[in-house]
Amino acid sequence: MKAQEEILTGIATSRGWSFEVYNEGIVSGVTISARPVIQQLLEDARTRKFSVCLIIEFERLSRSQDLLDWLEIKKTFRDAGIKIQTPQQSYDLSQAEDDFVSDLLGILSKREKLKIKERCRRGIEKAKREGAYLGGLPPMGYIANRNTKRLEVYEPEAKIIRMIFKLAETMSPYQVCRNLNANGIKTPKGHLWRERRIRQILNLITYAGKRKLDTGDIVDLKLTPLVTMEQYKKVQMGKKERLTRVHDTNAKYLLTGILRCPYCGRSVCSWVDKRTFKSGKLYERHYYTCSRKRDATCSESKLTPMDKAERILVNAVKSVIAYPEKLTMAYRNSGAYDEAKTIKDEICQVKDRLDEAQKRKENLIDAVANNTLSHEDVRDKMKSLNDQLSYSEGKLIKLEKRLREIDGKGIENVIEVIDRFRELFDNSDVLRKRELLKALLEKAALYREKIILHFRFPVNADGSNIVVAPFIERQRAPKPALESTISNILASTLAPNYKN
Numbered sequence: 182m183k184a185q186e187e188i189l190t191g192i193a194t195s196r197g198w199s200f201e202v203y204n205e206g207i208v209s210g211v212t213i214s215a216r217p218v219i220q221q222l223l224e225d226a227r228t229r230k231f232s233v234c235l236i237i238e239f240e241r242l243s244r245s246q247d248l249l250d251w252l253e254i255k256k257t258f259r260d261a262g263i264k265i266q267t268p269q270q271s272y273d274l275s276q277a278e279d280d281f282v283s284d285l286l287g288i289l290s291k292r293e294k295l296k297i298k299e300r301c302r303r304g305i306e307k308a309k310r311e312g313a314y315l316g317g318l319p320p321m322g323y324i325a326n327r328n329t330k331r332l333e334v335y336e337p338e339a340k341i342i343r344m345i346f347k348l349a350e351t352m353s354p355y356q357v358c359r360n361l362n363a364n365g366i367k368t369p370k371g372h373l374w375r376e377r378r379i380r381q382i383l384n385l386i387t388y389a390g391k392r393k394l395d396t397g398d399i400v401d402l403k404l405t406p407l408v409t410m411e412q413y414k415k416v417q418m419g420k421k422e423r424l425t426r427v428h429d430t431n432a433k434y435l436l437t438g439i440l441r442c443p444y445c446g447r448s449v450c451s452w453v454d455k456r457t458f459k460s461g462k463l464y465e466r467h468y469y470t471c472s473r474k475r476d477a478t479c480s481e482s483k484l485t486p487m488d489k490a491e492r493i494l495v496n497a498v499k500s501v502i503a504y505p506e507k508l509t510m511a512y513r514n515s516g517a518y519d520e521a522k523t524i525k526d527e528i529c530q531v532k533d534r535l536d537e538a539q540k541r542k543e544n545l546i547d548a549v550a551n552n553t554l555s556h557e558d559v560r561d562k563m564k565s566l567n568d569q570l571s572y573s574e575g576k577l578i579k580l581e582k583r584l585r586e587i588d589g590k591g592i593e594n595v596i597e598v599i600d601r602f603r604e605l606f607d608n609s610d611v612l613r614k615r616e617l618l619k620a621l622l623e624k625a626a627l628y629r630e631k632i633i634l635h636f637r638f639p640v641n642a643d644g645s646n647i648v649v650a651p652f653i654e655r656q657r658a659p660k661p662a663l664e665s666t667i668s669n670i671l672a673s674t675l676a677p678n679y680k681n
């Protein structure tokens with residue numbers, strides 16, 4: 182900036198001009214309306230305070246993507262009969278030829294801006310890949326050296342980080358947290374540790390001297406790692422193991438996440454009745470019950486035997502999906518089919534409106550360029566057009582999103598989900614079964630004599646998605662008389678012989 186000012190004052194002095202410097206320093210504003218120095222320059226141009234505007238390059242005046250800015254500058258200078266001068270060339274804006282060139286330069290600066298953006302993005306990408314420190318708050322255990330632009334180990338914190346990783350090799354984050362607090366070790370700010378913070382620290386691959394890129398690649402960082410990669414991996418493995426352990430206790434229960442309490446609508450949870458008889462015999466039964474049973478805020482405290490609930494639900498689901506042609510009908514009759522059509526129409530309309538607004542915007546720019554409209558006339562119109570454009574664009578995005586949602590419930594998808602269910606369900610483990618069920622069902626509730634299923638797609642002839650399936654409790658078969666049992670066994674063993 183200083184150097185540029187010297188060049189310009191040098192030129193002005195050598196030509197014997199009296200001059201005034203307009204220096205706006207480093208500009209962050211994109212449009213000229215956000216740049217007070219340019220505003221002052223234009224104001225002074227209107228009152229003809231000077232006759233030549235000397236600039237180091239055209240881009241100094243307008244870097245804006247908004248062509249209007251350039252038109253405003255040009256018009257102001259032309260009306261006041263002021264020339265623009267760069268060290269290389271002089272522009273007389275009242276002459277057609279120069280007009281052309283200056284307009285071109287205005288557009289060039291806009292392209293330049295895009296180029297700069299692209300260059301920046303590539304620069305960051307490259308720096309990421311090379312493992313450079315990108316700025317921002319350094320993680321605990323490091324401080325940023327502004328001169329070398331590197332992260333350096335900050336020993337008082339680093340030793341706590343190492344300790345946390347060491348502890349985490351055998352402990353859960355919760356235990357690590359309690360351990361630190363019990364031993365009077367505080368956070369850098371002097372607070373007690375929280376489990377969340379420990380988890381965050383253990384997740385940070387930076388401590389192993391690595392960075393994970395968006396592409397999934399892992400690169401080396403230019404810093405001294407606090408833990409080895411082996412240690413880091415070991416802690417991550419431990420985390421996975423703990424997670425699967427938690428899952429295992431849940432793995433028996435097929436309907437968690439699907440079944441709801443029929444009285445309060447809350448999800449059900451598992452309930453184990455476990456006891457040891459005096460004889461030493463173990464007794465264990467599994468149930469589903471309202472998750473509010475524990476704190477007694479739901480009046481429903483019924484326990485539903487696990488196997489019974491699952492049997493009833495799976496049978497009900499299977500009977501509903503047994504007839505795909507019925508489901509196709511249901512889809513036709515549901516609102517989804519019509520809604521998709523309406524949305525498609527609406528999308529066309531919005532697109533038309535977008536095109537129109539874009540066209541009007543271009544016309545306005547032309548009008549200003551041809552002097553048929555003044556700059557002031559156009560400002561407001563331009564603003565409302567821009568608002569309209571961004572509103573329509575937002576609406577278009579929403580509509581397209583909704584269309585995708587509906588298409589997800591399209592009949593092809595439904596049939597696919599059902600086929601998958603039929604093929605895999607019976608031979609899958611509980612976790613997989615649950616996943617398959619969840620693809621079909623939103624939720625379900627089990628009452629004394631009926632089950633209510635909320636499907637994710639229309640299943641009834643009227644296009645609705647809720648099925649009420651009554652069921653009859655399997656009655657305990659009366660014990661057959663001894664005599665008839667024996668004759669039955671005899672009959673079944675003899676049966677093949679009769680056929681011969």
Ligand SMILES: [Zn+2]
Pocket residue numbers: 442443444445446447471472473479480481
């Ligand atoms: Zn409840």
